[in-house]
Amino acid sequence: MNTIWALAKIVVLEMVRRKDFYVLFILTVLLTGTAGSVNLFNDNSIVRYLKEICLLLIWAASLVIAITCTARQIPAEREQRTIFPLLAKPVTRAQFLLGKFLGCWVATGMALLVFYVFFGIVSASREQHWPVLNYLQAGLLHWLMLAIVIALTLLGSIVFAAPSSNGTICFVCTAGILLLGRHLNKVALGLTEPLQSLLYGVYFAIPHLELFDVRDLITHNWDLIPWGMMVLATLYAAAYTAFFLTAAWLIFRRRPLN
Amino acid sequence: MNPAPALLAALALATALATGGRLLAWQTERAQDAGSVFDLLLGESRRAFAVHAFLKADAYYHSGFYPSVFDLAQQADNSKTHLQESIKSAGAEHHDHDHDAKPAKARDWLEAFGSHFFPSQHRHLEKFGDEREILPWLRLAAELDPHRIETYTVAAFWLRDRLNKVNDAEQFLREGLRANPQSYEILYELGRLYAENNRDVPRARAVLELAVERWLKQEAPKADPDKLGYGQILAQLADLEERAGNLDRALAHFARLKQVSPAPETVQKRIDELLARQGRPR
Amino acid sequence: METLTIDNLRVEYRSRAVGEPVKTAVKGLNLRVAQGEVFGFLGPNGAGKTSTMNVLLGFVPPTSGTARLFGVDVREPIARQRIGYLPEQTYYYKFLTAEELLRFYAEIFQIPKAERSQRIDAVLKLVELDHARTRQIKTYSKGMQQRAGLAQSLINNPDLLILDEPTSGLDPIGRMKVREIIQRLKSEGKTVFFSSHELGEVETVCDRIAILHQGELKTEGRVSDLLREHGTNLEQIFLKIIGHPPPP
Numbered sequence A: 001m002n003t004i005w006a007l008a009k010i011v012v013l014e015m016v017r018r019k020d021f022y023v024l025f026i027l028t029v030l031l032t033g034t035a036g037s038v039n040l041f042n043d044n045s046i047v048r049y050l051k052e053i054c055l056l057l058i059w060a061a062s063l064v065i066a067i068t069c070t071a072r073q074i075p076a077e078r079e080q081r082t083i084f085p086l087l088a089k090p091v092t093r094a095q096f097l098l099g100k101f102l103g104c105w106v107a108t109g110m111a112l113l114v115f116y117v118f119f120g121i122v123s124a125s126r127e128q129h130w131p132v133l134n135y136l137q138a139g140l141l142h143w144l145m146l147a148i149v150i151a152l153t154l155l156g157s158i159v160f161a162a163p164s165s166n167g168t169i170c171f172v173c174t175a176g177i178l179l180l181g182r183h184l185n186k187v188a189l190g191l192t193e194p195l196q197s198l199l200y201g202v203y204f205a206i207p208h209l210e211l212f213d214v215r216d217l218i219t220h221n222w223d224l225i226p227w228g229m230m231v232l233a234t235l236y237a238a239a240y241t242a243f244f245l246t247a248a249w250l251i252f253r254r255r256p257l258n
Numbered sequence B: 001m002n003p004a005p006a007l008l009a010a011l012a013l014a015t016a017l018a019t020g021g022r023l024l025a026w027q028t029e030r031a032q033d034a035g036s037v038f039d040l041l042l043g044e045s046r047r048a049f050a051v052h053a054f055l056k057a058d059a060y061y062h063s064g065f066y067p068s069v070f071d072l073a074q075q076a077d078n079s080k081t082h083l084q085e086s087i088k089s090a091g092a093e094h095h096d097h098d099h100d101a102k103p104a105k106a107r108d109w110l111e112a113f114g115s116h117f118f119p120s121q122h123r124h125l126e127k128f129g130d131e132r133e134i135l136p137w138l139r140l141a142a143e144l145d146p147h148r149i150e151t152y153t154v155a156a157f158w159l160r161d162r163l164n165k166v167n168d169a170e171q172f173l174r175e176g177l178r179a180n181p182q183s184y185e186i187l188y189e190l191g192r193l194y195a196e197n198n199r200d201v202p203r204a205r206a207v208l209e210l211a212v213e214r215w216l217k218q219e220a221p222k223a224d225p226d227k228l229g230y231g232q233i234l235a236q237l238a239d240l241e242e243r244a245g246n247l248d249r250a251l252a253h254f255a256r257l258k259q260v261s262p263a264p265e266t267v268q269k270r271i272d273e274l275l276a277r278q279g280r281p282r
Numbered sequence C: 001m002e003t004l005t006i007d008n009l010r011v012e013y014r015s016r017a018v019g020e021p022v023k024t025a026v027k028g029l030n031l032r033v034a035q036g037e038v039f040g041f042l043g044p045n046g047a048g049k050t051s052t053m054n055v056l057l058g059f060v061p062p063t064s065g066t067a068r069l070f071g072v073d074v075r076e077p078i079a080r081q082r083i084g085y086l087p088e089q090t091y092y093y094k095f096l097t098a099e100e101l102l103r104f105y106a107e108i109f110q111i112p113k114a115e116r117s118q119r120i121d122a123v124l125k126l127v128e129l130d131h132a133r134t135r136q137i138k139t140y141s142k143g144m145q146q147r148a149g150l151a152q153s154l155i156n157n158p159d160l161l162i163l164d165e166p167t168s169g170l171d172p173i174g175r176m177k178v179r180e181i182i183q184r185l186k187s188e189g190k191t192v193f194f195s196s197h198e199l200g201e202v203e204t205v206c207d208r209i210a211i212l213h214q215g216e217l218k219t220e221g222r223v224s225d226l227l228r229e230h231g232t233n234l235e236q237i238f239l240k241i242i243g244h245p246p247p248p
């Protein structure tokens, strides 16, 4: 565990020292600020559209951060050959993968924290209330979803050689699931066999990332999600994350490095 | 190593969608004199975005609950949004649509589980003034497609009827009128505003009579004219004149209304009432 | 007990492209290195030195045969607990300072917290990077980066040091430093296994050498014995063994 944590810290440190996060954060602040400064029928208490835009930006930025940060980890280690002195130490390949995963996950978690605090300030500035628990649930689910995405990207970075193509593929898959995942079963209903069974198979196999997207509940001030459901969602995310990490390990375990 | 350019492009797209209206509006301003093909394409996508913004307003009206196109494909009746319906019933509590409190039955366990994580129940805005939240999307829809009449009429309804923002409603309608000078629908809304909110009879009369004129010019020659719209204008005019004490004029309007009304008996009743008040025999 | 044992090692590289022949880098290598020895692993470019080391470090699985460090099969990560390794080309996390880099590796070796700073100070002093310890590695010169690499290979106070061409690309002062360090480790009773094709330095620091050519072991023995046997210097012996005509 110490080894994994040591590896993770390096990833976090790298992210803190790179400009990506700051650029995206400033971009989010600027765009939200622009949207907030539009005069809408002289009414300053209109807030939901602003919450929606801010959350959309946060989601997009978090996906970009998570995917780019993860996609470059292993290729960079190999390209810059830092993996050799590292794996010459008593580090197993599993620890290496877990360390990278944990680092990317913690780093994006820290980024999320900053983003959600900003979101809280934006919404509180107009709504005068601060539903911390709801934000906590939303942030937590968001973070859990990113765990799946990061594990998937890590797997991709082992399967695909080029980090940019891996990043693009992962981004497209993630966005596709977020937009369409919920509807595949309904689309399947309208198809003929064997396409129908095929699409149903896909529907049940893919990780339903969109489950973790509770932006609408936050935007429209819905009630808390039952905590039992939160636990189930956590287990759901953990299962997919574990699956992707295991697959990554199985492929990476015996791969020659040279 | 730089982040993949494709990802940056994707982010740019996402942000463009988010701030859609402003960015697009700004972009078209600059692209005004570029090729007309470009304008045409952009015009099409702007109209599509405008429709999207309008639907968004409807979703906001239901606190984020909105059936997707995939859900709608399963149902037959989805010609009109709730937002429009609720206005057609003119602010009366809109019980004209199905208020199934229970969400639709889940098709599988994933759907059942997922229903906890998004607005899966039909719910309307609750607190007074929450209706204001739909306005940004209507504003955006107008900016994207200034020729969408119902954007103006719907927004004006909420502004003056629910939010007490008569001046802003008037301004927005005027804006719509500038973009669509021939629209009798906007004139009608403007007339209602003057009549009901401002109690400015001469202006209301002028605007509503102009609306009648426009309707007769545009709709009357059509095979299937918008009789409902015409009836609304006439009813409004008749009410206005009645309140102002010009019973002759009111009667004239009612007479025309009777010809297009789907319920001529009701109109006849009003006519009878007025005649009685005038103290004239039948 | 032998520190390093290689039995019948064979390393093949299978190309991903279909139809390309399998490339055999090491053919049936047997090697033993005893504790406290400085062992020179010689051979021209492409002889298979790096490939052998890749097996020792677990980067590449042996096609057949075995390799052991301290009696533990190299496929076990624990075999690498007591070794230090300096790769042929050294690159480190550019965004870290030398001190952070060493702290990271110290954590990986699970060196107790109390000892960590002490170890870091000691190795930085040894490679003379003390003055630059808080600078990011990307600002270092090539020689400094090589020394940072040497520092990381020593962080765990290893009993066996594996160095892949540690002096290639260094200026004469840099080479002298590396030689000094090797001799110092030898005086502390450590085992050093290093590859090279720079025969002058090999002659001065090595107890024993092996010469590898095209994946095969050509000769092996004490430097003094070899010199006596052939009656000439190491360079001539090397050229003779790999089949080059001696210069006129």
Ligand SMILES: Nc1ncnc2c1ncn2[C@@H]1O[C@H](COP(=O)(O)OP(=O)(O)O)[C@@H](O)[C@H]1O
Pocket (backbone or CB within 6 Å): A258, C013, C014, C023, C024, C025, C043, C044, C045, C046, C047, C048, C049, C050, C051, C052
């Ligand atoms: N990844 C690889 N794939 C194919 N052949 C390789 C690979 N790595 C090394 N070789 C070949 O194996 C042989 C030995 O290489 P190497 O061990 O690097 O030699 P040295 O370190 O002695 O210069 C060379 O002929 C080289 O071309």
Ligand SMILES: [Mg+2]
Pocket (backbone or CB within 6 Å): C046, C049, C050, C051, C088, C164
């Ligand atoms: Mg080599």
